[in-house]
Amino acid sequence: MSEILFLSHRIPFPPDRGDKIRSHHLLKRLAAIAPVHVATFADDEQDAAHEVELAITARSWRLVRRRLPLPLAGAMALARGLPVSLTAFRDSRIADFVAETLRVRSISTIVVFSGQMAQYVPADFAGQVIVDFVDVDSAKFDAYAADARWPMRWVHAREGRLLAAEEARVAMRADAALFISPEESALFSARLAPAQRARSSLVTLGNGIDTDLFDPAIVTPEPQMAALSGPPLIFTGQMDYPPNVDAVVRAATRVMPLIRAVVPDATFHVVGRKPAPAVMALQGVNGTHVWGRVEDVRPWLKGADLALVPLQIGRGVQNKVLEAMAMALPVVASPQAATGIPAVAARDLAIGHSDEDLAAQCLSLLADRRGARRIGLAARRFVEQAHNWDAVLAPLPALIAVGKARRNAA
Incomplete structure (x- = not known):
């Protein structure tokens, strides 16, 4: 044989x-x-x-x-x-x-x-x-x-x-x-x-993406995130990987101040193993919480209101984006983060080109919970059909x- x-x-x-x-x-x-x-x-x-x-x-x-x-x-x-x-x-x-x-x-x-x-x-x-x-x-x-x-x-x-x-x-x-x-x-x-x-x-x-595993119907929100006030935004990934480090530094120092100027209690949660020193230094900056490695990322995605993925260097297809979409979580992404994912912008996810665009997309979805839910459900349908x-x-x-x-x- x-x-x-x-x-x-x-x-x-x-x-x-x-x-x-x-x-x-x-x-x-x-x-x-x-x-x-x-x-x-x-x-x-x-x-x-x-x-x-x-x-x-x-x-x-x-x-x-x-x-x-x-x-x-x-x-x-x-x-x-x-x-x-x-x-x-x-x-x-x-x-x-x-x-x-x-x-x-x-x-x-x-x-x-x-x-x-x-x-x-x-x-x-x-x-x-x-x-x-x-x-x-x-x-x-x-x-x-x-x-x-x-x-x-x-x-x-x-x-x-x-x-x-x-x-x-x-x-x-x-x-x-x-x-x-x-x-x-x-x-x-x-x-x-x-x-x-x-x-x-x-x-x-x-x-x-394993949509049977990443199914919001079988997961409960992470209690540590639920215990905090304000709408939570999340970024997941390997946190010693340079493009991810660059993305969360951008989110915490450039995008979150714009969001918190309108929604002061909004928080940003970085979830992923081996956070680099530059990531650890973000703890407490503009509502940022660095959690490091977790046993199961799904409850954290379930507990978030939005996934914010402002990658500036992006290759291939981002699993972090597919996982968030499978969990029916609205995603606000840079064009680099959405590369290789043939989703429809404004239907399956939101795209922001600049820091200001990303913040505006986040604020729009935070203000329109019904619209955010509609995008989240469309995102899950998309990955079920296109990324099984x-x-x-x-x-x-x-x-x-x-x-x-x-x-x-x-």
């Missing part, structure tokens, strides 16, 4: 952040197609504690605790002329597992989740290679460089340049390169040279079959 090797830069359990949600559902669907062997990393002991769930899903696996400090990875990458992203995820234990699995198992397909794991695909592997880039990582670093000061401007620009070259190499090696939205696929294509573009097969495979995981991943079995045929024909 043909089997699958799945390489992921983070263990797909628990599905509690954007990349892990996607890799979790991708792995589950692959395991329904054929036996799957998994090589992956744990960021911390909390991740490592979920190895039992990996064991239930995978035929065999290798879970490695990633301990290389980022500054050391940066120094090693600089010395070797490599992207930091690759060096940070290079480990001989993963390489050894891949080599042994390919030697003793009938692996016909290697599925790579996140481009930095493609370094483990042997040059002489004759089977099918599918790489889920999700979004264009090199473009993120280009954006970081544009906003940074020296020396980080140079660091980010170097990473963007080297990572773009690696992405192009991987895309030409793969039978299919997956992206989370047509916008990301088009962006990646535009960054390739014509010859590279001709040799690459770019495929859009969207993001989903079963529908999103339905093309995957055929994609793998087509890839095998193309490889065999070659």
Whole structure:
């Protein structure tokens, strides 16, 4: 029987952040197609504690605790002329597992989740290679460089340049390169040279949401939020991720003052694990509450009046937006936060381009509770219809079959 090797830069359990949600559902669907062997990393002991769930899903696996400090990875990458992203995820234990699995198992397909794991695909592997880039990582670093000061401007620009070259190499090696939205696929294509573009097969495979789990009918509001006076606004996500840090700083220091000038008791709640120092410093600023990691984000979404998502750097499809919409919570988002979500503005969510626009949209919805409820219900209908995981991943079995045929024909 043909089997699958799945390489992921983070263990797909628990599905509690954007990349892990996607890799979790991708792995589950692959395991329904054929036996799957998994090589992956744990960021911390909390991740490592979920190895039992990996064991239930995978035929065999290798879970490695990633301990290389980022500054050391940066120094090693600089010395070797490599992207930091690759060096940070290079480990001989993963390489050894891949080599042994390919030697003793009938692996016909290697599925790579996140481009930095493609370094483990042997040059002489004759089977099918599918790489889920999700979004264009090199473009993120280009954006970081544009906003940074020296020396980080140079660091980010170097990473963007080297990572773009690696992405192009991987895309030409793969039978299919997956992206989370047509916008990301088009962006990646535009960054390739014509010859590279001709040799690459770019495929859009969207993001989903578990609407049975994220259902406002089965969740009660978070008591800590309900105990506070004033309308609560919320932002959820991994809070050491730079675009999220930038977004909540913007919300707390630039948007919330405009809202509180009209609604003085409005509060802003930041919910997500590993809040960076810049996020922790927002505690108490303009009604901001920083809660950090929570066991279940759904009660917090249920307890909020609005989701405020003012991302200034946005790639792919934002799970935080889909989760809020699934919970029938009205979302006020920047255009970057809504990228890749084909929702209708003013029907399924509200869009604000500037700080003033975002504040005005929030104030309008806070003043019109019936209208806010109407948008929330429309948002839930939208994700039920357009972002159900079963529908999103339905093309995957055929994609793998087509890839095998193309490889065999070659």
